[in-house]
Amino acid sequence: MKVGAVLIARLLGLAAVLGLAACAPVRTRGSAAQISAQQSRETQLAPRTAWNFDGHFAVSDGRDGGSGTLSWQADGADFSLVLRAPVTGKTIQLQGGPGGAVLTGLRELPIRGDNAQALLTDEFGWHMPVEQLTWWVRGLRAPGSDAEVSYGDNGLPSLLQQDGWSVEYREWYGDSKPPLPRKIYAAKPPYTVRLLIEQWRIQ
Numbered sequence: 001m002k003v004g005a006v007l008i009a010r011l012l013g014l015a016a017v018l019g020l021a022a023c024a025p026v027r028t029r030g031s032a033a034q035i036s037a038q039q040s041r042e043t044q045l046a047p048r049t050a051w052n053f054d055g056h057f058a059v060s061d062g063r064d065g066g067s068g069t070l071s072w073q074a075d076g077a078d079f080s081l082v083l084r085a086p087v088t089g090k091t092i093q094l095q096g097g098p099g100g101a102v103l104t105g106l107r108e109l110p111i112r113g114d115n116a117q118a119l120l121t122d123e124f125g126w127h128m129p130v131e132q133l134t135w136w137v138r139g140l141r142a143p144g145s146d147a148e149v150s151y152g153d154n155g156l157p158s159l160l161q162q163d164g165w166s167v168e169y170r171e172w173y174g175d176s177k178p179p180l181p182r183k184i185y186a187a188k189p190p191y192t193v194r195l196l197i198e199q200w201r202i203q
Contacts, residue, residue, distance in 0.1 A: 052074065
């Protein structure tokens with residue numbers, strides 16, 4: 001890992017670790033009412049592709065990791081993540097879309113790559129499936145691969161399994177219409193990604 005990347009990863013790691021309708025085929029574990037409610041959520045949320053949220057993140061590869069605050073903005077297939085280190089206030093920005101990804105704020109010149117996940121892996125050692133998370137953070141299945149959804153007592157998804165990842169929904173904003181996730185814990189051992197979403201904005 002490059003020296004600059006090591007420094008940023010350590011700065012981001014100073015924060016406390018968080019205790020935190022797609023077209024894909026789906027297998028469900030729930031009642032007819034729960035499945036119907038999820039289909040309704042997907043129908044409402046999938047077309048609303050302009051959204052953003054503010055929150056906190058923590059990532060780990062089982063040995064090393066990082067954490068900090070996160071602002072995530074999506075506009076169709078394009079997205080922008082602003083990651084801020086605690087204490088120092090160091091900020092990096094990751095922008096991506098169908099044409100590739102670019103990382104700024106780490107070195108003097110922008111760093112470009114084929115996709116966002118590859119850039120984060122190359123520069124920080126983080127395994128963060130950004131493209132799939134664009135769907136998972138809204139409690140939706142990512143398109144293009146099989147998924148399995150299980151439901152909790154609140155009738156909302158409690159676990160989504162897709163592409164080798166297990167995405168746990170540990171808390172929801174139940175008063176939003178439709179409900180949106182608040183605490184998300186995604187794992188593909190040894191990798192984990194935790195998100196605590198403080199504020200949602202969806203057009």
